[in-house]
Amino acid sequence: MTIPELRLLQEFQDRAGYGGYSECFGLDDFNDTSGLEAGWSKDPDFLSRLIPFATATGGGSFYAFWRADDRDDLATLPVVVxxxxxxxxxxxxxLRDLLRLLTYDTEPSVDHEEVYFYRPEGAERxxxxxxxVTWLGATFGLAATDAPGEIVEAAQAEWGERFAAWKAPFLDY
Structure with missing residues (x-):
C-alpha cells in the first residue's frame, strides 16, 4: 500500500529528523500492528481494519488509519490515536487534517475519556x-492551525460514534 502523502512526508522527515518538525511525531513501520496486539486486541477482524503508521507521543501513543470502509485512497480514511x-x-x-494538527507542534494528551492538544504559551517550537509549515503549504496547500480542537471536534462529529460502535465488540471495557 502506497500513500503518496506519507511518502512525501517521509522524505521531509528524512531531512528534518524524527520528531524534528512536530513534537514527538514520527513516521514508523507502516502497518506494524504489534502495539495494537499488545494493548488492545489480537482479533484478526480488529487488526485488519487498523493501519498503524506513526508515533504520536513520547510515551508511545500512536496513530492509525481506521478502515471505516473499503475505499482505495487510504489518505482519506479517518485517523485514530x-x-x-x-x-x-x-x-x-x-491524513491532511492530521498534517494540519501536526502544525500545532505539541503531542496530543490521550486518555480513556478524551484527546486534546495543549501547548503552554511561549513553548519552544x-x-x-x-x-x-512552509513545506505543508507548498506541497499540499494546507495552512497551519492554532485551533486543533476544532479539527478534532469535526472528526469526532463525523466519525466518533461509528468508531465507538465498531470498536466495542473487540475491547473489554
Whole structure:
C-alpha cells in the first residue's frame, strides 16, 4: 500500500529528523500492528481494519488509519490515536487534517475519556517547525492551525460514534 502523502512526508522527515518538525511525531513501520496486539486486541477482524503508521507521543501513543470502509485512497480514511495509557479516539477526518494538527507542534494528551492538544504559551517550537509549515503549504496547500480542537471536534462529529460502535465488540471495557 502506497500513500503518496506519507511518502512525501517521509522524505521531509528524512531531512528534518524524527520528531524534528512536530513534537514527538514520527513516521514508523507502516502497518506494524504489534502495539495494537499488545494493548488492545489480537482479533484478526480488529487488526485488519487498523493501519498503524506513526508515533504520536513520547510515551508511545500512536496513530492509525481506521478502515471505516473499503475505499482505495487510504489518505482519506479517518485517523485514530491510541494512547499509551489507554484510550482510543478519532482525531482527524483524514491524513491532511492530521498534517494540519501536526502544525500545532505539541503531542496530543490521550486518555480513556478524551484527546486534546495543549501547548503552554511561549513553548519552544521543534527545530524544523517553520520549515514544516512552509513545506505543508507548498506541497499540499494546507495552512497551519492554532485551533486543533476544532479539527478534532469535526472528526469526532463525523466519525466518533461509528468508531465507538465498531470498536466495542473487540475491547473489554
Amino acid at each position: 491510541f494512547g499509551d495509557e489507554g484510550g482510543e479516539h478519532v482525531i482527524a477526518s483524514d 521543534s527545530n524544523a517547525h517553520e520549515e514544516f
